[in-house]
Amino acid sequence: MTENLNLFTSTQVVIKEALDKLGYDEGMYELLKEPIRMVEVRIPVRMDDGKVKVFTGFRGQHNDAVGPTKGGVRFHPAVSADEVRALSMWMTLKAGIVDLPYGGGKGGIICDPREMSMHELESLSRGYVRALSQVMGPTKDIPAPDVFTNAQIMAWMMDEYSRIDEFNSPGFITGKPIVLGGSQGRDRATAEGVTIIINEAAKKRNIDMKGARIVIQGFGNAGSFLSKFLHDAGAKVIGISDAYGALHDPDGLDIDYLLDRRDSFGTVTTLFDNTISNEELLELDCDILVPAAIENQITEKNAHDIKARIVVEAANGPTTSEATKILTERGILLVPDVLASAGGVTVSYFEWVQNNMGYYWTEDEVRERMTKKMVDAFENVYNFSETRNIDMRLAAYMIGIRKTAEASRFRGWA
Ligand SMILES: NC(=O)C1=CN([C@@H]2O[C@H](COP(=O)(O)OP(=O)(O)OC[C@H]3O[C@@H](n4cnc5c(N)ncnc54)[C@H](O)[C@@H]3O)[C@@H](O)[C@H]2O)C=CC1
Numbered sequence: 001m002t003e004n005l006n007l008f009t010s011t012q013v014v015i016k017e018a019l020d021k022l023g024y025d026e027g028m029y030e031l032l033k034e035p036i037r038m039v040e041v042r043i044p045v046r047m048d049d050g051k052v053k054v055f056t057g058f059r060g061q062h063n064d065a066v067g068p069t070k071g072g073v074r075f076h077p078a079v080s081a082d083e084v085r086a087l088s089m090w091m092t093l094k095a096g097i098v099d100l101p102y103g104g105g106k107g108g109i110i111c112d113p114r115e116m117s118m119h120e121l122e123s124l125s126r127g128y129v130r131a132l133s134q135v136m137g138p139t140k141d142i143p144a145p146d147v148f149t150n151a152q153i154m155a156w157m158m159d160e161y162s163r164i165d166e167f168n169s170p171g172f173i174t175g176k177p178i179v180l181g182g183s184q185g186r187d188r189a190t191a192e193g194v195t196i197i198i199n200e201a202a203k204k205r206n207i208d209m210k211g212a213r214i215v216i217q218g219f220g221n222a223g224s225f226l227s228k229f230l231h232d233a234g235a236k237v238i239g240i241s242d243a244y245g246a247l248h249d250p251d252g253l254d255i256d257y258l259l260d261r262r263d264s265f266g267t268v269t270t271l272f273d274n275t276i277s278n279e280e281l282l283e284l285d286c287d288i289l290v291p292a293a294i295e296n297q298i299t300e301k302n303a304h305d306i307k308a309r310i311v312v313e314a315a316n317g318p319t320t321s322e323a324t325k326i327l328t329e330r331g332i333l334l335v336p337d338v339l340a341s342a343g344g345v346t347v348s349y350f351e352w353v354q355n356n357m358g359y360y361w362t363e364d365e366v367r368e369r370m371t372k373k374m375v376d377a378f379e380n381v382y383n384f385s386e387t388r389n390i391d392m393r394l395a396a397y398m399i400g401i402r403k404t405a406e407a408s409r410f411r412g413w414a
Pocket residue numbers: 145146147148149190217218219220221222223241242243244265266267278292293294295314315316317341342344345
């Protein structure tokens with residue numbers, strides 16, 4: 001039988017298992033098995049050549065029983081409705097795991113921003129907000145950056161919403177530039193959160209982070225900051241990659257040089273001749289492997305060849321269910337995405353709180369609060385998985401879905 005690579009249907013299987021184990025009935029699964037709202041929009045953009053191109057965008061809102069929905073928007077050629085559905089469900093889980101007053105949301109536009117001008121990107125970003133302004137907003141659904149979107153795109157989206165709302169609305173979106181009400185530390189938050197999780201996981205496996213050999217797939221927002229933090233902490237980053245290939249040096253890569261040369265889309269390997277493939281990168285001999293790029297990278301095809309002792313998912317959905325089983329059976333500690341990458345949405349929540357009260361925290365205050373949330377979340381999920389003898393993904397799903405399920409029950413939705 002071929003492996004199920006559909007993120008949405010494979011997520012439903014784990015949600016079902018988590019709800020069953022928590023003792024919820026079929027009605028709860030019926031409610032939580034897909035987003036309560038899934039919107040598809042068509043966005044016309046006048047391109048630089050004078051012609052109009054119509055883009056397709058999505059926004060999925062999984063469940064808002066706990067509070068407004070929250071989650072990033074990605075600009076990528078491979079965006080699909082099912083991907084957005086799954087990503088919105090994972091955001092519910094993340095919010096539950098780090099205990100934020102949100103449900104999950106996620107959006108995306110099918111496009112390739114690497115081939116678009118700034119002017120085209122601005123029109124597309126503003127068009128997305130115009131198309132969805134009735135179902136989004138600071139108390140309804142709050143977007144943020146994700147793959148190939150950044151603080152500039154958040155700024156255009158916030159400005160468009162503020163014009164429609166006729167009110168300056170910084171709480172509409174997070175991941176904004178600091179001067180527009182962005183939080184200190186949001187740009188580094190996902191990677192900082194992953195770093196905290198890696199440190200905690202390494203303690204459980206008695207791995208000394210000084211000199212630990214690290215491989216990171218993806219050199220964008222998540223992967224590049226992560227490589228810097230781990231390198232500065234004394235770990236040896238021996239492999240990194242981007243969409244075009246990978247670099248490997250068993251003695252450790254010159255991370256500062258690579259950071260200096262990467263472009264704004266996280267591309268750096270095109271500057272080198274001596275590259276390996278992303279497939280080879282994942283199978284390198286190392287202590288800790290961090291997929292920080294895209295989905296379905298560790299599958300039943302390569303899970304037996306992964307040599308790392310710990311895999312920490314910075315990307316959303318990099319490991320399939322089948323591969324999760326194989327890695328777990330092989331004794332590899334797999335820390336799931338919904339826990340490992342929750343630092344981003346945690347600091348997004350802090351940004352929204354600061355916007356709502358109009359009072360801003362220092363970088364140290366943000367870091368201290370985020371560290372506590374991530375360490376507590378790791379301990380909680382790790383201990384739950386140990387006492388129940390289940391893998392960390394199922395443990396994270398059980399902890400993550402509980403709050404939304406309870407809130408839905410109290411509201412009489414299930
Ligand atoms: N930015 C954030 O705050 C958060 C990001 N994430 C997840 O982390 C992952 C990476 O996101 P960002 O770093 O924000 O994106 P980004 O757009 O800044 O960087 C993406 C990186 O992945 C590489 N890449 C793209 N396609 C690839 C392929 N087919 N094979 C190998 N590498 C490829 C790109 O070259 C780039 O280096 C995604 O799964 C995203 O959902 C999760 C939580 C928060």
